[in-house]
Amino acid sequence: MGEMGLVPGWPGDSLFPPQAMVTRTRYVLDTYHAQGGVYEEFVVTGAGHAPHIERPVPTLSRLRSFLQNHCVLAG
Numbered sequence: 001m002g003e004m005g006l007v008p009g010w011p012g013d014s015l016f017p018p019q020a021m022v023t024r025t026r027y028v029l030d031t032y033h034a035q036g037g038v039y040e041e042f043v044v045t046g047a048g049h050a051p052h053i054e055r056p057v058p059t060l061s062r063l064r065s066f067l068q069n070h071c072v073l074a075g
Helices: 021-034 056-070
Strands: none
Touching: none
16 A cells, blocks of 8 residues: 555555565465365455455355365354
8 A cells, every 4th residue: 555655654665565465374374284274265356355345245155165065064
């Protein structure tokens, strides 16, 4: 947001460089998977940091499918 001029007084990339969030998240999940965990990567087209708000229908559909296939649900 700073690069877009939306943060007044943003000092620039030299002090606040972009973070490799996808790379970091994927590393954590791959480590989890290597230790026996299960996850599925799902990219929600047209959404940013809040796909559950920006695109709730495809996000909830995929979440429900994952939970039904990988979790024991009560009820």
